[in-house]
Amino acid sequence: MSVTESPAAPTRRIIHKGLAGVVVDTTAISKVVPETNSLIYRGYPVQDLAARCSFEEVAYLLWYGELPTSLQLEAFVQKERASRRVGRGLLALLAKLPETCHPMDVVRTAISYLGADDPLEDQTDERANLDKAIRLFAVLPTIVAADMRRRRGLEPLAPHSHLGYVENFFTMCFGEAGDPVLRNAFEKSMILYAEHSFNASTFAARVVTSTRSDMYSAVTAAIGALKGSLHGGANEAVMYDMIEIDRSERAREWLQGKLARKEKVMGFGHRVYKNGDSRVPTMKAALVEVSEHLGDSRWLEIYHELEDEMNARTGIKPNLDFPTGPAYHLMGFDIGSFTPMFVMSRITGWTAHIIEQVSANALIRPLSEYSGHPQRALGT
Numbered sequence: 155m156s157v158t159e160s161p162a163a164p165t166r167r168i169i170h171k172g173l174a175g176v177v178v179d180t181t182a183i184s185k186v187v188p189e190t191n192s193l194i195y196r197g198y199p200v201q202d203l204a205a206r207c208s209f210e211e212v213a214y215l216l217w218y219g220e221l222p223t224s225l226q227l228e229a230f231v232q233k234e235r236a237s238r239r240v241g242r243g244l245l246a247l248l249a250k251l252p253e254t255c256h257p258m259d260v261v262r263t264a265i266s267y268l269g270a271d272d273p274l275e276d277q278t279d280e281r282a283n284l285d286k287a288i289r290l291f292a293v294l295p296t297i298v299a300a301d302m303r304r305r306r307g308l309e310p311l312a313p314h315s316h317l318g319y320v321e322n323f324f325t326m327c328f329g330e331a332g333d334p335v336l337r338n339a340f341e342k343s344m345i346l347y348a349e350h351s352f353n354a355s356t357f358a359a360r361v362v363t364s365t366r367s368d369m370y371s372a373v374t375a376a377i378g379a380l381k382g383s384l385h386g387g388a389n390e391a392v393m394y395d396m397i398e399i400d401r402s403e404r405a406r407e408w409l410q411g412k413l414a415r416k417e418k419v420m421g422f423g424h425r426v427y428k429n430g431d432s433r434v435p436t437m438k439a440a441l442v443e444v445s446e447h448l449g450d451s452r453w454l455e456i457y458h459e460l461e462d463e464m465n466a467r468t469g470i471k472p473n474l475d476f477p478t479g480p481a482y483h484l485m486g487f488d489i490g491s492f493t494p495m496f497v498m499s500r501i502t503g504w505t506a507h508i509i510e511q512v513s514a515n516a517l518i519r520p521l522s523e524y525s526g527h528p529q530r531a532l533g534t
Protein backbone atom coordinates (compact mmCIF):
# COMPACT_ATOMS: atom_id res chain seq x y z
CA MET A 155 0.00 0.00 0.00
CA SER A 156 1.44 3.32 -0.93
CA VAL A 157 1.17 6.13 1.52
CA THR A 158 0.89 9.72 0.37
CA GLU A 159 2.29 11.97 2.95
CA SER A 160 0.14 14.96 3.48
CA PRO A 161 2.16 18.10 3.78
CA ALA A 162 2.78 19.01 7.36
CA ALA A 163 0.23 21.46 8.68
CA PRO A 164 1.76 24.89 8.28
CA THR A 165 2.85 26.26 11.64
CA ARG A 166 1.69 29.81 12.05
CA ARG A 167 4.31 31.93 13.64
CA ILE A 168 3.40 34.67 16.03
CA ILE A 169 3.91 37.99 14.36
CA HIS A 170 5.17 40.84 16.52
CA LYS A 171 4.04 43.70 14.31
CA GLY A 172 6.39 46.63 14.76
CA LEU A 173 8.50 44.37 17.02
CA ALA A 174 6.22 45.55 19.84
CA GLY A 175 7.16 43.91 23.12
CA VAL A 176 10.09 42.00 21.60
CA VAL A 177 13.36 42.03 23.56
CA VAL A 178 16.08 42.00 20.90
CA ASP A 179 19.32 42.26 22.89
CA THR A 180 20.83 43.51 26.12
CA THR A 181 22.21 47.01 26.63
CA ALA A 182 24.20 48.57 29.46
CA ILE A 183 23.62 52.13 28.24
CA SER A 184 20.14 53.02 29.46
CA LYS A 185 17.07 51.49 31.01
CA VAL A 186 13.49 52.63 30.46
CA VAL A 187 11.07 51.45 33.14
CA PRO A 188 7.52 52.35 32.16
CA GLU A 189 6.04 50.92 35.36
CA THR A 190 7.91 53.42 37.53
CA ASN A 191 8.05 56.07 34.82
CA SER A 192 11.82 56.18 35.06
CA LEU A 193 14.83 56.35 32.80
CA ILE A 194 18.44 55.82 33.80
CA TYR A 195 21.62 56.44 31.81
CA ARG A 196 24.37 54.08 32.98
CA GLY A 197 22.51 53.82 36.29
CA TYR A 198 21.83 57.53 36.90
CA PRO A 199 18.26 58.91 36.78
CA VAL A 200 17.97 61.23 33.81
CA GLN A 201 16.24 63.98 35.80
CA ASP A 202 19.20 64.08 38.23
CA LEU A 203 21.64 64.31 35.33
CA ALA A 204 19.57 67.14 33.82
CA ALA A 205 19.55 68.98 37.16
CA ARG A 206 23.24 68.62 37.98
CA CYS A 207 25.36 67.86 34.91
CA SER A 208 26.46 69.54 31.72
CA PHE A 209 25.60 67.93 28.40
CA GLU A 210 29.32 67.25 27.84
CA GLU A 211 29.45 65.25 31.11
CA VAL A 212 26.40 63.22 30.07
CA ALA A 213 27.92 62.52 26.65
CA TYR A 214 31.07 61.29 28.37
CA LEU A 215 28.96 59.11 30.69
CA LEU A 216 27.12 57.50 27.79
CA TRP A 217 30.33 56.67 25.93
CA TYR A 218 32.64 55.70 28.78
CA GLY A 219 30.14 54.30 31.29
CA GLU A 220 31.18 56.64 34.15
CA LEU A 221 30.91 60.35 34.81
CA PRO A 222 34.25 62.07 34.13
CA THR A 223 36.64 63.29 36.82
CA SER A 224 37.52 66.96 36.42
CA LEU A 225 40.76 66.02 34.61
CA GLN A 226 38.95 63.63 32.28
CA LEU A 227 36.29 66.26 31.58
CA GLU A 228 38.93 68.88 30.81
CA ALA A 229 40.67 66.58 28.30
CA PHE A 230 37.34 65.57 26.74
CA VAL A 231 36.11 69.14 26.40
CA GLN A 232 39.39 70.20 24.80
CA LYS A 233 39.09 67.40 22.28
CA GLU A 234 35.48 68.31 21.47
CA ARG A 235 36.30 72.01 21.10
CA ALA A 236 39.20 71.24 18.78
CA SER A 237 36.94 69.16 16.50
CA ARG A 238 34.11 71.64 15.85
CA ARG A 239 35.21 73.07 12.53
CA VAL A 240 33.92 71.70 9.23
CA GLY A 241 35.94 71.90 6.03
CA ARG A 242 35.20 74.15 3.07
CA GLY A 243 34.29 71.09 0.98
CA LEU A 244 31.40 70.22 3.26
CA LEU A 245 30.20 73.81 3.58
CA ALA A 246 30.26 74.15 -0.23
CA LEU A 247 28.30 70.92 -0.63
CA LEU A 248 25.68 71.99 1.91
CA ALA A 249 25.33 75.37 0.23
CA LYS A 250 24.39 73.56 -3.00
CA LEU A 251 21.47 71.66 -1.45
CA PRO A 252 18.08 73.15 -2.30
CA GLU A 253 16.73 75.36 0.47
CA THR A 254 13.41 73.62 -0.05
CA CYS A 255 14.83 70.39 1.36
CA HIS A 256 14.22 69.56 4.99
CA PRO A 257 17.09 70.46 7.39
CA MET A 258 17.22 66.76 8.33
CA ASP A 259 18.20 66.04 4.71
CA VAL A 260 21.07 68.47 5.14
CA VAL A 261 22.26 66.79 8.33
CA ARG A 262 21.94 63.33 6.75
CA THR A 263 23.92 64.44 3.69
CA ALA A 264 26.58 66.06 5.89
CA ILE A 265 27.17 62.86 7.87
CA SER A 266 27.33 60.86 4.68
CA TYR A 267 29.95 63.30 3.31
CA LEU A 268 31.99 63.07 6.51
CA GLY A 269 31.97 59.30 6.12
CA ALA A 270 33.26 59.57 2.56
CA ASP A 271 35.97 61.94 3.79
CA ASP A 272 37.20 59.66 6.58
CA PRO A 273 39.81 57.06 5.59
CA LEU A 274 38.40 53.58 6.08
CA GLU A 275 39.40 52.02 9.35
CA ASP A 276 38.66 48.77 11.09
CA GLN A 277 34.99 48.96 12.12
CA THR A 278 35.79 46.98 15.26
CA ASP A 279 38.41 49.46 16.53
CA GLU A 280 36.71 50.90 19.65
CA ARG A 281 39.17 53.78 20.07
CA ALA A 282 38.68 54.86 16.47
CA ASN A 283 34.92 54.60 16.90
CA LEU A 284 35.03 56.77 20.03
CA ASP A 285 37.09 59.36 18.15
CA LYS A 286 34.56 59.37 15.31
CA ALA A 287 31.70 59.70 17.82
CA ILE A 288 33.32 62.72 19.51
CA ARG A 289 33.98 64.32 16.13
CA LEU A 290 30.35 63.88 15.07
CA PHE A 291 29.21 65.28 18.42
CA ALA A 292 31.50 68.30 17.89
CA VAL A 293 30.64 69.11 14.25
CA LEU A 294 26.87 68.60 14.32
CA PRO A 295 26.13 71.98 15.99
CA THR A 296 28.29 73.69 13.34
CA ILE A 297 26.31 72.00 10.57
CA VAL A 298 22.88 72.65 12.11
CA ALA A 299 23.67 76.31 12.86
CA ALA A 300 25.12 76.91 9.37
CA ASP A 301 21.98 75.51 7.74
CA MET A 302 19.68 77.54 10.00
CA ARG A 303 21.56 80.73 9.11
CA ARG A 304 21.60 79.93 5.39
CA ARG A 305 17.82 79.65 5.41
CA ARG A 306 17.73 83.08 7.05
CA GLY A 307 19.97 84.48 4.28
CA LEU A 308 22.97 84.71 6.64
CA GLU A 309 26.58 83.54 6.32
CA PRO A 310 27.65 80.68 8.62
CA LEU A 311 29.57 81.63 11.76
CA ALA A 312 32.69 79.67 12.71
CA PRO A 313 32.63 77.79 16.03
CA HIS A 314 34.33 79.31 19.07
CA SER A 315 36.79 77.03 20.82
CA HIS A 316 36.63 79.04 24.07
CA LEU A 317 32.88 78.53 24.55
CA GLY A 318 31.04 75.58 26.09
CA TYR A 319 28.89 73.35 23.89
CA VAL A 320 25.59 75.17 24.42
CA GLU A 321 26.98 78.72 24.41
CA ASN A 322 28.87 77.96 21.23
CA PHE A 323 25.73 76.61 19.53
CA PHE A 324 23.65 79.66 20.46
CA THR A 325 26.46 81.94 19.26
CA MET A 326 26.74 80.13 15.93
CA CYS A 327 22.96 80.38 15.43
CA PHE A 328 22.24 83.91 16.65
CA GLY A 329 25.60 85.70 16.67
CA GLU A 330 25.55 85.91 20.48
CA ALA A 331 25.35 83.49 23.39
CA GLY A 332 22.12 85.13 24.54
CA ASP A 333 20.11 84.49 27.64
CA PRO A 334 21.43 81.99 30.24
CA VAL A 335 17.87 80.94 31.20
CA LEU A 336 17.22 79.84 27.62
CA ARG A 337 20.61 78.14 27.39
CA ASN A 338 19.95 76.27 30.60
CA ALA A 339 16.61 74.96 29.31
CA PHE A 340 18.26 74.00 26.04
CA GLU A 341 20.99 72.07 27.84
CA LYS A 342 18.35 70.12 29.76
CA SER A 343 16.64 69.22 26.47
CA MET A 344 19.96 67.94 25.11
CA ILE A 345 20.42 65.71 28.16
CA LEU A 346 16.85 64.40 28.01
CA TYR A 347 17.03 63.64 24.29
CA ALA A 348 20.44 61.94 24.47
CA GLU A 349 19.49 58.30 24.88
CA HIS A 350 16.44 56.04 25.02
CA SER A 351 17.36 52.36 24.63
CA PHE A 352 16.11 50.58 21.48
CA ASN A 353 13.99 53.34 19.96
CA ALA A 354 13.50 53.20 16.18
CA SER A 355 16.50 55.35 15.18
CA THR A 356 18.90 53.65 17.58
CA PHE A 357 17.68 50.28 16.40
CA ALA A 358 18.22 51.36 12.79
CA ALA A 359 21.81 52.28 13.72
CA ARG A 360 22.30 48.90 15.37
CA VAL A 361 20.88 47.03 12.36
CA VAL A 362 23.34 48.76 10.02
CA THR A 363 26.22 48.20 12.45
CA SER A 364 25.32 44.52 12.75
CA THR A 365 26.28 43.99 9.10
CA ARG A 366 29.79 45.28 9.95
CA SER A 367 29.12 48.54 8.18
CA ASP A 368 30.73 51.76 9.40
CA MET A 369 29.62 54.33 11.98
CA TYR A 370 28.71 57.02 9.43
CA SER A 371 26.43 54.65 7.54
CA ALA A 372 24.74 53.65 10.79
CA VAL A 373 24.26 57.30 11.84
CA THR A 374 22.93 58.22 8.40
CA ALA A 375 20.30 55.47 8.74
CA ALA A 376 19.46 56.66 12.25
CA ILE A 377 18.93 60.22 11.02
CA GLY A 378 16.56 58.90 8.37
CA ALA A 379 14.59 57.05 11.05
CA LEU A 380 14.50 60.01 13.42
CA LYS A 381 13.15 62.34 10.74
CA GLY A 382 9.73 60.69 10.66
CA SER A 383 6.85 62.33 12.53
CA LEU A 384 6.12 59.22 14.60
CA HIS A 385 9.62 59.61 16.08
CA GLY A 386 11.83 62.74 16.31
CA GLY A 387 9.93 64.67 13.65
CA ALA A 388 7.10 65.03 16.17
CA ASN A 389 8.81 67.99 17.91
CA GLU A 390 8.40 70.05 14.74
CA ALA A 391 4.86 68.78 14.13
CA VAL A 392 3.86 69.83 17.67
CA MET A 393 4.90 73.41 16.98
CA TYR A 394 3.17 73.55 13.60
CA ASP A 395 0.01 72.30 15.33
CA MET A 396 0.27 74.91 18.08
CA ILE A 397 0.69 77.65 15.49
CA GLU A 398 -2.37 76.33 13.65
CA ILE A 399 -4.34 76.32 16.93
CA ASP A 400 -3.13 79.88 17.54
CA ARG A 401 -5.08 80.61 20.76
CA SER A 402 -5.71 78.45 23.83
CA GLU A 403 -9.49 78.96 23.49
CA ARG A 404 -9.34 77.02 20.22
CA ALA A 405 -7.24 74.12 21.51
CA ARG A 406 -9.95 71.79 22.81
CA GLU A 407 -12.10 72.07 19.70
CA TRP A 408 -9.04 71.52 17.51
CA LEU A 409 -8.16 68.37 19.45
CA GLN A 410 -11.71 67.04 19.31
CA GLY A 411 -11.61 67.43 15.53
CA LYS A 412 -8.35 65.51 15.31
CA LEU A 413 -9.67 62.65 17.39
CA ALA A 414 -12.98 62.57 15.51
CA ARG A 415 -11.04 62.22 12.25
CA LYS A 416 -8.94 59.47 13.90
CA GLU A 417 -5.77 61.45 13.30
CA LYS A 418 -2.73 61.09 15.54
CA VAL A 419 -2.08 64.05 17.82
CA MET A 420 1.62 64.80 17.59
CA GLY A 421 3.60 64.83 20.82
CA PHE A 422 1.26 62.37 22.55
CA GLY A 423 1.63 58.66 23.16
CA HIS A 424 4.62 56.38 23.28
CA ARG A 425 5.46 52.82 22.34
CA VAL A 426 6.94 52.02 25.74
CA TYR A 427 5.50 54.51 28.22
CA LYS A 428 1.77 54.08 28.47
CA ASN A 429 1.36 56.22 31.57
CA GLY A 430 3.51 59.24 30.81
CA ASP A 431 7.05 59.86 29.56
CA SER A 432 9.73 59.95 32.28
CA ARG A 433 11.38 63.00 30.71
CA VAL A 434 8.29 65.20 30.38
CA PRO A 435 8.18 66.61 33.95
CA THR A 436 11.73 67.97 33.60
CA MET A 437 11.16 69.41 30.12
CA LYS A 438 7.76 70.79 31.03
CA ALA A 439 9.34 72.60 33.99
CA ALA A 440 11.97 73.99 31.59
CA LEU A 441 9.20 75.19 29.25
CA VAL A 442 7.41 76.86 32.19
CA GLU A 443 10.66 78.56 33.22
CA VAL A 444 11.34 79.84 29.71
CA SER A 445 7.73 81.03 29.25
CA GLU A 446 7.73 82.88 32.58
CA HIS A 447 11.16 84.34 31.96
CA LEU A 448 10.12 85.69 28.57
CA GLY A 449 6.66 86.71 29.81
CA ASP A 450 5.10 84.73 26.97
CA SER A 451 2.53 82.18 28.13
CA ARG A 452 0.72 81.67 24.80
CA TRP A 453 2.20 78.25 23.95
CA LEU A 454 2.10 77.05 27.54
CA GLU A 455 -1.62 77.81 27.70
CA ILE A 456 -2.21 75.80 24.51
CA TYR A 457 -0.03 73.06 26.04
CA HIS A 458 -2.22 72.84 29.14
CA GLU A 459 -5.46 72.80 27.19
CA LEU A 460 -4.27 70.02 24.86
CA GLU A 461 -2.79 67.98 27.69
CA ASP A 462 -6.02 68.17 29.72
CA GLU A 463 -8.35 67.49 26.83
CA MET A 464 -6.26 64.58 25.52
CA ASN A 465 -6.11 63.05 28.97
CA ALA A 466 -9.86 63.42 29.48
CA ARG A 467 -10.75 61.94 26.10
CA THR A 468 -8.10 59.23 25.64
CA GLY A 469 -5.92 59.02 28.75
CA ILE A 470 -2.91 59.40 26.43
CA LYS A 471 -0.10 61.50 27.89
CA PRO A 472 2.43 63.84 26.25
CA ASN A 473 5.86 62.57 25.22
CA LEU A 474 9.13 64.52 25.31
CA ASP A 475 8.50 66.16 21.94
CA PHE A 476 5.44 67.95 23.33
CA PRO A 477 7.20 70.39 25.69
CA THR A 478 10.37 70.54 23.59
CA GLY A 479 8.64 71.90 20.47
CA PRO A 480 7.29 75.12 22.08
CA ALA A 481 10.43 75.49 24.25
CA TYR A 482 12.68 75.53 21.15
CA HIS A 483 10.29 77.98 19.46
CA LEU A 484 10.49 80.35 22.42
CA MET A 485 14.28 80.08 22.35
CA GLY A 486 14.19 81.48 18.81
CA PHE A 487 15.10 78.41 16.74
CA ASP A 488 13.48 77.77 13.38
CA ILE A 489 10.98 74.89 13.46
CA GLY A 490 12.73 72.95 10.69
CA SER A 491 15.83 72.75 12.89
CA PHE A 492 14.09 71.13 15.88
CA THR A 493 14.70 67.54 14.75
CA PRO A 494 18.31 68.31 13.67
CA MET A 495 18.82 69.59 17.24
CA PHE A 496 17.48 66.25 18.46
CA VAL A 497 20.20 64.68 16.27
CA MET A 498 22.84 66.87 17.99
CA SER A 499 21.81 65.23 21.24
CA ARG A 500 20.98 61.66 20.17
CA ILE A 501 24.31 61.31 18.35
CA THR A 502 25.67 60.43 21.80
CA GLY A 503 23.21 57.57 22.37
CA TRP A 504 23.41 56.31 18.78
CA THR A 505 27.19 56.10 18.78
CA ALA A 506 27.27 54.50 22.24
CA HIS A 507 24.91 51.83 20.87
CA ILE A 508 26.98 51.40 17.71
CA ILE A 509 30.06 50.76 19.85
CA GLU A 510 28.09 48.37 22.08
CA GLN A 511 26.73 46.51 19.04
CA VAL A 512 30.24 46.10 17.61
CA SER A 513 31.50 44.73 20.93
CA ALA A 514 29.02 41.80 20.95
CA ASN A 515 27.74 41.62 17.41
CA ALA A 516 25.14 39.33 15.89
CA LEU A 517 23.66 40.09 12.50
CA ILE A 518 20.15 41.47 13.01
CA ARG A 519 17.89 39.63 10.64
CA PRO A 520 14.34 38.77 11.74
CA LEU A 521 11.94 36.46 9.92
CA SER A 522 8.75 37.28 8.07
CA GLU A 523 5.57 35.36 7.37
CA TYR A 524 4.92 35.17 3.62
CA SER A 525 1.47 36.51 2.72
CA GLY A 526 1.81 36.62 -1.07
CA HIS A 527 0.62 34.37 -3.89
CA PRO A 528 1.21 30.64 -3.33
CA GLN A 529 4.07 29.15 -5.33
CA ARG A 530 3.16 28.89 -9.03
CA ALA A 531 4.84 27.88 -12.28
CA LEU A 532 5.97 30.34 -14.93
CA GLY A 533 3.87 30.04 -18.09
CA THR A 534 5.56 28.44 -21.12
Ligand SMILES: CC(=O)SCCNC(=O)CCNC(=O)[C@H](O)C(C)(C)COP(=O)(O)OP(=O)(O)OC[C@H]1O[C@@H](n2cnc3c(N)ncnc32)[C@H](O)[C@@H]1OP(=O)(O)O
Binds near residue numbers: 384386470
Ligand atom coordinates in the same frame (compact mmCIF):
# COMPACT_ATOMS: atom_id res chain seq x y z
C1 LIG B 1 10.98 61.03 20.95
C2 LIG B 1 9.90 60.19 20.38
O1 LIG B 1 10.08 59.58 19.37
S1 LIG B 1 8.47 60.09 21.26
C3 LIG B 1 7.21 59.70 20.04
C4 LIG B 1 6.94 60.88 19.14
N1 LIG B 1 5.83 60.59 18.23
C5 LIG B 1 4.64 61.22 18.30
O2 LIG B 1 4.39 62.07 19.16
C6 LIG B 1 3.63 60.85 17.26
C7 LIG B 1 2.25 60.60 17.85
N2 LIG B 1 2.21 59.37 18.60
C8 LIG B 1 2.01 58.16 17.98
O3 LIG B 1 1.80 58.08 16.78
C9 LIG B 1 2.07 56.91 18.84
O4 LIG B 1 1.73 57.19 20.16
C10 LIG B 1 3.45 56.23 18.77
C11 LIG B 1 3.80 55.90 17.30
C12 LIG B 1 4.53 57.15 19.34
C13 LIG B 1 3.45 54.97 19.59
O5 LIG B 1 2.47 54.20 19.10
P1 LIG B 1 2.24 52.63 19.31
O6 LIG B 1 2.88 52.12 20.52
O7 LIG B 1 2.59 51.95 18.06
O8 LIG B 1 0.73 52.64 19.59
P2 LIG B 1 -0.39 52.87 18.54
O9 LIG B 1 -0.04 53.90 17.54
O10 LIG B 1 -0.78 51.52 18.02
O11 LIG B 1 -1.51 53.44 19.49
C14 LIG B 1 -2.36 52.66 20.34
C15 LIG B 1 -3.71 53.33 20.37
O12 LIG B 1 -3.57 54.65 20.91
C16 LIG B 1 -3.91 55.62 19.92
N3 LIG B 1 -2.90 56.65 19.95
C17 LIG B 1 -1.59 56.52 20.28
N4 LIG B 1 -0.97 57.70 20.16
C18 LIG B 1 -1.90 58.58 19.75
C19 LIG B 1 -1.85 59.94 19.43
N5 LIG B 1 -0.72 60.62 19.52
N6 LIG B 1 -2.98 60.53 19.01
C20 LIG B 1 -4.13 59.85 18.90
N7 LIG B 1 -4.23 58.54 19.19
C21 LIG B 1 -3.13 57.91 19.60
C22 LIG B 1 -3.88 54.90 18.60
O13 LIG B 1 -4.72 55.50 17.66
C23 LIG B 1 -4.31 53.51 18.99
O14 LIG B 1 -5.69 53.51 19.14
P3 LIG B 1 -6.57 52.23 18.68
O15 LIG B 1 -6.07 51.12 19.54
O16 LIG B 1 -7.96 52.67 18.93
O17 LIG B 1 -6.24 52.03 17.24
Ligand SMILES: O=C([O-])CC(=O)C(=O)O
Binds near residue numbers: 425426
Ligand atom coordinates in the same frame (compact mmCIF):
# COMPACT_ATOMS: atom_id res chain seq x y z
O1 LIG C 1 11.81 55.31 22.74
C1 LIG C 1 11.13 55.59 21.75
O2 LIG C 1 10.45 54.75 21.12
C2 LIG C 1 11.04 56.98 21.26
C3 LIG C 1 11.63 57.96 22.21
O3 LIG C 1 11.01 58.39 23.15
C4 LIG C 1 13.03 58.35 22.01
O4 LIG C 1 13.68 57.84 21.10
O5 LIG C 1 13.50 59.21 22.77
